[in-house]
Amino acid sequence: MSPESLRGWVKxxxxxxxxxxxxxxxxxxxxxxxxxxxxxxxxxKTIEILKKAAAFFARDSDR
Known part of the structure; x- marks a missing residue:
């Protein structure tokens, strides 16, 4: 065991x-x-996916 390892454990x-x-x-x-x-x-990531889905469905419902 090196002194540096022991020093790190103590800290x-x-x-x-x-x-x-x-x-x-x-x-x-x-x-x-x-x-x-x-x-x-x-x-x-989930919020980004939901934003994209909402935009897709909003665009689709305008037709």
């Missing part, structure tokens, strides 16, 4: 115990942020 543990500085996310917060970003991207 991560300090942050997870709430001893990190401002702006440092705990592991749980990082996981939640990743999940929310993924969910946000999926919702954006």
């Amino acid at each position: 991560r543990d300090r942050i997870d115990r709430g001893e990190g500085g401002p702006g440092e996310l705990t592991s749980a917060e990082r996981e939640e942020l990743t999940r929310l970003r993924r969910q946000n991207a999926e919702q954006r």
Whole structure:
């Protein structure tokens, strides 16, 4: 095990115990942020598809 690996683990543990500085996310917060970003991207895709479908059907109903 390298000293750098151990240093990283100790730092991560300090942050997870709430001893990190401002702006440092705990592991749980990082996981939640990743999940929310993924969910946000999926919702954006869904909205874009719905916009295109609405435009298609609006154009079709004008005939």
